[in-house]
Amino acid sequence: MRVVIAEDNALLREGLILLLHSVGHEVVAAVGTGPQVLPALLAHRPDVAVLDVRMPPGFRDEGLRAALAARARFPDLPVLVLSQYVEETYATELLGGGVRGVGYLLKDRVGRVDEFLDALDRVAAGGTALDPEVVTELLAAxxxxxxxxxxxxxxxxxxxxxxxxxxxxxxxxxxxxxxxxxxxxxxxxxxxxxxxxxxxxxxxxxxxxxxxxxxxx
CATH class of the missing domain: 1.10.10.10 (Winged helix-like DNA-binding domain superfamily/Winged helix DNA-binding domain)
Structure with missing residues (x-):
């Protein structure tokens, strides 16, 4: 599986690279700022993208915006979004429209390796992976x-x-x-x-x- 990673935390980014390599996946690009995300996705057309929501320079929604822009051009691009907190507006925007191959996980879930890899596989296969806390927030809203x-x-x-x-x-x-x-x-x-x-x-x-x-x- 070919993966693009967009994560500004260098330690987490390198950890994801090592983890994915260890299970036989190929990380074709790993970027740390918002402006780098879309060019990497367009250049490599990965099997799945793992993206942080908030990235430099603004730390607002750069990662998500890049994911949405890429999916506008390539609707079948699987995207697994990572976030430190449940950000209801971003989750709603990503999931709106009934698209396939989407996931939204809290970063704590990455530490549960088996759960993270299972979510990654499901999203790459065109399925869905939504963190239970995100579901709770959407239901409460x-x-x-x-x-x-x-x-x-x-x-x-x-x-x-x-x-x-x-x-x-x-x-x-x-x-x-x-x-x-x-x-x-x-x-x-x-x-x-x-x-x-x-x-x-x-x-x-x-x-x-x-x-x-x-x-x-």
Whole structure:
């Protein structure tokens, strides 16, 4: 897998390079400032990009803006965004539109090597990987809407779906049967007004698209 890394923290950047090399991936570029990101993505067209949200010189949203600009030209470019904190606006903007191959993880998750590598693989394959805390923030931001009708179990299923988990993984995490998971998912789709026929990544993207919508209040 060919990877571009954009991270201003030199220690974390070098750590990611070593980690990815150790599992057989090729880091084709590793940059540390915002203006370097888009040229690196356009020049190398990686299998996946790992990008920090806030980078020099402004430390605002340089990494995310570069990711969005690159995806505007190459919609299939998989992007895994890293952030120190849950930044709801940035997560919403990245996830808006129901695109494939997106992830948003908190940097603490990188320290959990297996989880990070699993997320990277899923995003590179066109799937989704959303940090549980990001899901929580997006859910909390939507009040007085159909989400309020979900039961605690259905909300738990929704969290796991939004992370990109399949039915078997959800069943194992919740210690219930896959049949029960399917029933909960059906209820979630019904209450949120989403297409019941969606399956696999499409159902996850439908949920992410729903969570990412921002309505003027």
């Amino acid at each position: 939507r009040r007085d809407d159909p989400l309020d009708a979900l039961t605690p179990r259905e909300r738990e299923v929704l969290h796991l779906m939004a992370q990109g988990r399949d039915n078997a993984t959800i069943a194992a995490a919740m210690v219930i049967t896959e049949r029960a998971v399917s029933k909960h998912i059906g209820n979630v789709f019904l209450k949120l007004g989403l297409p019941a026929g969606d399956s696999g990544h499409r159902r996850v993207l439908a949920v992410l698209s729903y969570l990412g919508k921002r309505e003027a209040r």
